Amino acid sequence: MVLAAPAASRAAAGEQPIRVLVCDDSAVIRGLLARLLDSDPAITVVGTASNGRDVLGLQAREKPDVVVLDIEMPVMDGLAALPALLRADPAVQVVMASTLTTRGADVTMKALRLGAADYVPKPTAVGGIASGDGFRRDLVEKVRALGRVAQRRRGSARPSPAAPPPRISPPVQLAAPRTVAAELLVIGSSTGGPQALFRVMKDLGPQFRLPVLITQHMPATFIPILAEHISKVGGLPCAEAKDGERIVAGRAYLAPGDRHMLVAGDRHAPVISLSSAPPENFCRPAVDPMLRSATAVMGGRVLAVILTGMGHDGLAGCRGLTAQGGAVIAQDEATSVVWGMPGAVAQAGIASAIVPVGDIAREIMTMTRSVGAFA
Structure with a gap:
């Protein structure tokens, strides 16, 4: 029909x-x-x-x-x-x-x-x-x-002659470039995120040695399947995170559906803590709680990557992270399905790099090489 x-x-x-x-x-x-x-x-x-x-x-x-x-x-x-x-x-x-x-x-x-x-x-x-x-x-x-x-x-998104002139956004300011003594990589994503995650994790490959925490806005049923696909394309073992699980190098942990994924313990023995606290930015899991807790436990020894997604989840957490000496990489607008989350971080002037999705892994390598992120 x-x-x-x-x-x-x-x-x-x-x-x-x-x-x-x-x-x-x-x-x-x-x-x-x-x-x-x-x-x-x-x-x-x-x-x-x-x-x-x-x-x-x-x-x-x-x-x-x-x-x-x-x-x-x-x-x-x-x-x-x-x-x-x-x-x-x-x-x-x-x-x-x-x-x-x-x-x-x-x-x-x-x-x-x-x-x-x-x-x-x-x-x-x-x-x-x-x-x-x-x-x-x-x-x-x-x-x-x-x-x-x-x-x-x-090239067809043209306003009509009667429409008001477009608002001109202020130029995006980059934070000072830095090499981070990172002991943890955290990634936040939403709309368009699975494709971006596949690319970044594939490019990082199995040689990447830092633990990776990922919060992707997604229903609970999808999370184990997403983890399987990330493992297949990237070679780095990825699984749905479990409460109380030790965070170890060379593994990726995906926030379960409807639970915030937090970092607990201490810097030398960090563990996963899952929370049913209220949604933030209309989301559970949300990126901000992950970033806040990672900063509280690890200080500035965290590198954050904000990928494509609607809204501004991750902005507040990235502000707190950079204030403690951590760094942020944002996906650029051209390769984002929606430049909401990475755009918020970029326009706040707290991203040390704003790059296409195909360059994110290389930027991670550059910013973490000094701490033995690769074998």
Whole structure:
């Protein structure tokens, strides 16, 4: 089933509307997703489809900025449609609609490695989802942010003549470059984070000797699967962190879903502590508690990396870390899916380096080489 809708001229703040296709084999889910997205004035749903073959036909006609794509569908499933969508338009941003199951998480991770930009949990209880603000906010924010990415890549995110002139951001100031006597590497990421983590960990490789703590905003079901994929691409063993676990060199620890991952113990025998304290920056796990606790235990002997993500989680923790002599690397805007978290750190002037994702591992090596981070 294919449904093409006329584009509406409902652009927010004078910008072009974000054109979205919704593809799901369930008519109920298609309708729900389309209604939630169409309720935002910056978004126009230009069509819906029930399988991958039909959405490819719609893409050719409607030129969407974002495709929300189900994974399991008849005729052509989401994993088969994904590379075809990206070949037809490398700028299009694909958001996978994933079930919160182990299988759904595994397939979603494969989709992210194949080029999907992000994912949203697939609604299971339509009445509850439709009446709740959390799911709608997450869906709309991701689609809005990714739609602007697609438009920038095409050079089509032009304000209308009636729009006010763009606000000019102050130039980004770098903190003084430094070599850190680091004994711990901490990484924070959100939207677009899995792909960035795959790249950074792959580039670091198995020779990296510092312990690595990672907080990625993600549901609990996905965390063990993400850890497996990081281990496969990087060679550094990565696993979901356990409460009371000793932090040792040459291993990566991933914050569990719905628990803050903290550093406890002392500098010479640090351990993982998991916390169910309230969310921070609307997130649990959050990056700021990890950074605060790492600074409290390790002082300035911490190097932080802030990767792509919406919002400003990590900013406060990075301020505290740099005040104690630690250092921060931020992913640059061009390679970030969303330059929210790294942009906040960069614009605060507390990042010692702002580099493309492909250069982050090299920057880590440069800033930590003197402390034997590599064998």
